[in-house]
Amino acid sequence: MKVVNQALKAWNRMSLLQKAFLVVALLTVVCSICTDCVLCNHWPVKFPLGREGFQDAADPASAANGADSQFKGPVVAGGKNGAPKIVLYYVPWCPHCKNIMPEWNKLEQNMQGTQTEVKKVDCEANPEAAKQNNVDGFPTIILFKNGKALNYEGDRTMEEIKSFIQNS
Numbered sequence: 001m002k003v004v005n006q007a008l009k010a011w012n013r014m015s016l017l018q019k020a021f022l023v024v025a026l027l028t029v030v031c032s033i034c035t036d037c038v039l040c041n042h043w044p045v046k047f048p049l050g051r052e053g054f055q056d057a058a059d060p061a062s063a064a065n066g067a068d069s070q071f072k073g074p075v076v077a078g079g080k081n082g083a084p085k086i087v088l089y090y091v092p093w094c095p096h097c098k099n100i101m102p103e104w105n106k107l108e109q110n111m112q113g114t115q116t117e118v119k120k121v122d123c124e125a126n127p128e129a130a131k132q133n134n135v136d137g138f139p140t141i142i143l144f145k146n147g148k149a150l151n152y153e154g155d156r157t158m159e160e161i162k163s164f165i166q167n168s
Contacts, residue, residue: 083115084145089135097139106158
């Protein structure tokens with residue numbers, strides 16, 4: 001309690017400008033780990049992909065692994081025979097990525113039997129695939145359809161993503 005009282009006294013002694021700088025500094029630290037919160041959607045804050053000394057575990061030329069819908073390598077067109085492909089780029093430690101996973105898994109199940117491929121890329125294990133598709137924040141959803149890459153910016157629900165696929 002003593003520490004809280006000291007912090008409040010220090011806060012009260014600060015000028016308005018000092019308080020503003022402190023708030024901005026705290027937001028910068030908090031928002032430096034992701035780009036999916038309300039603030040980040042309005043600010044040009046992006047998480048730098050990759051880390052110095054990070055070893056790329058992926059072979060960019062490798063093909064899809066259908067068992068767990070993971071794939072490695074760049075995506076520049078649609079899926080098999082030009083069919084649409086929607087890809088979730090994520091990192092396992094991101095809270096926003098963790099939140100979207102149940103909806104993404106529902107989408108994978110719901111889209112089985114359709115021509116649309118539903119894939120996900122662990123960008124920590126395969127940063128090169130994300131770099132090749134200009135992914136610089138997580139989670140990022142890109143629809144590859146008719147030779148175009150369309151970024152998804154809507155609600156992170158299975159219904160909204162499915163509607164985006166059908167209407168794009």
